Amino acid sequence: MKHIKTINSQVLKDTLKKGGCGECQTSCQSACKTSCTVGNQSCENKNN
């Protein structure tokens, strides 16, 4: 495309299929202890 550059390829809808395994980190554990940040975490589902 000439006018648009798409930055990423993961479509959220696709994660409905195999999501929810719960192996990912608990959000508050890593560094922040006063806010909730989830979007920075990585999925740990080996089947995805």
Next chain:
Amino acid sequence: MVHQYKNNGYNIVLDVNSGLVHAVDDVVYDVIPLFEEKQIDEIVNALEDVYSEKDIREAYEEISQLKSDGVLFTKDIYEEYIDKFKERETVVKALCLHIAHDCNLACKYCFAEEGEYHGRRALMSFEVGKKALDFLVKNSGSRKNLEVDFFGGEPLMNFDVVKQLVAYGRSLEEPYHKKFRFTLTTNGVLLNDDIIEFANKEMGNVVLSVDGRKEIHDMMRPTRNGKGSYDLIMPKFKKVAESRNQTNYYVRGTFTHNNLDFSKDVLSLADEGFEQISVEPVVTAETESYAIRKEDLPQIFEEYDKLAAELVKRKKEGRGFNFFHFMIDLNGGPCVYKRLSGCGSGCEYLAVTPWGDFYPCHQFVGEEKFLMGNVDEGITKPEISEMFKNCNVYSKEKCKNCFAKFFCSGGCAANSYNFHGHINDTYDIGCEMQKKRVECAIMIKAALAQ
């Protein structure tokens, strides 16, 4: 839902429901707001003074293509999954162990009130900690990865118990097919070479509390006799960072109304050689002199913008660092279920007091109405757990139409409770900062993709 904004010279378009991010030129940026409401000829008429007809028509075609590919103007389909989501089986997978309700510093903004959490000074015994780990293993179902954070107060004031609990946790791994990930959060006062060696062997993550510039740190983080603690801890923190090869740790600071120019604190930590940095806004009652106020927001936004631009510059020069609140995983990020459910406090994550009581998270410790069980009896108030389990982005009115909802997952339950008296609301000033950080984080990805 589409969210578009300009930052650091980039035109960013976030398609909220697909999670796709597009960097676009000016003509596309201006066509997008008109796209759903007007026909192509009307759009040409509206914009022909600014762009050529050819460019407008090309932009329209490209936008149409993205829409038909399902990556722009997508609908929110996730609310339909909420009932299924509420019925999900949850297990406990993380504990925050309050190893010491005592502290050797007297930080002015401490939500734990100098370590005591509205209660008495106390150290966790090995027996209580052992029961907590047994509870975790027993209630974690088939989850393999279990997280345990040694927290306080200052956990190194009870370091022998930390060591014993790590050894005990390791002894449970093989028989129960579990893997413990331990984290130590410390103010650094008692750190020494032996502890650093132990932490490097056993701790998956180490959180080192430091606020940034010496004068800022010393103002808010004095010792009990009123002296600054910066010079005492900094050499040790540098040693920790280097000995961990600049990974799997964070220097973690708090900024307040007193240092709204906090980008200087972040850069001060970067200039001291730290590569994993988290500096976060204080959360406290509006009556405190150092509280972040609504009128502080414009300056805070400017600081985030400045910091994001500098981060891009340094990364491109090969001397980058990670700023926790700008980290975002756009390609391998969490699934929708995780994004709906948030941090897991109260159901997947519990805090344990030195005497073995359970609370939904460390920030609720001391709030008696949230006391939900203990290491001897387990969960005695499942209704509290249920309340947290049902809390999600769609249970909060303010989140439903927010572009950042899949990045913050509805925000912090404790902040909601502290500002509104229940967990299904949001901390409004916090939301404004969160939205700004998400915008900056996405811009950084776009800038580094070039």
